[in-house]
Amino acid sequence: MSDPRHRSSPSRPRRFLVTLVACLVLWWVLTGGDPGGWIIGVPVALLAAVSVLVLPPGRRYRLSLGGLLIFMGFFLWQSFVGGLDVSRRALSPRMPLTPGFIDYPVRLPPGPALTFFMNVIGLLPGTLSVGLHRRRIRLHVLDLRMPLHASLSRLEYRVAALFGLRLEAS
Known part of the structure; x- marks a missing residue:
């Protein structure tokens, strides 16, 4: 067998x-x-x-069905919340924005899960992944005062569950 x-x-x-x-x-x-x-x-x-x-074939990976269902709900909710937050900021007369860059230490192993994580970071309110250097993702954010590390950690955990992976120690 x-x-x-x-x-x-x-x-x-x-x-x-x-x-x-x-x-x-x-x-x-x-x-x-x-x-x-x-x-x-x-x-x-x-x-x-x-x-x-x-092109050579990519590395094989597996997705967890349970992780996929949980991630879909998480993705839809975060997309909705992110859209509301960005709309609120853009339409506010004060326009509460403090744009800038932050670095996030990534715990996912290199490969499809990390690539996916970097691509879906934009669903969090006011965030956009702009690069990866060593084990840190550089993000552009609309407001440096937002508590993003906790949100990024939750998203990274969801992506790890989706791909059936365990996060590396930071």
Whole structure:
């Protein structure tokens, strides 16, 4: 019997077909099924699918179904709260903003989970990930007075749970 942790990567033709179908479905959804969009969509999908033949496969990872469900709820709530907060700040006559940069010491291991974490940081109110140097993420924030480290730590914990990982000690 084979150990599921040591499965080999899917074959190149399979990766090509999966990528092609995924891109075509995504294009169909984005264009609302408009037949005129296929003039651009098919060549772009083909180029994306060909890229999997040229680029090496990425590292395999697994997602936790329970972690995914919890993360979806967390993501929706944080998106709503973040949108309200940014709207409140932008529409306030005083415009309570103190923009600047902060560094956050990351505990996720390098790989897909860390990349995902850096991409979803923007769902927190007034934050945007701008870079990673060694084990610190540089963030642009709308207000340096916001208590962001606790929010970032909660988000990092949720991402770790989503990917079935344990956070490294800081």
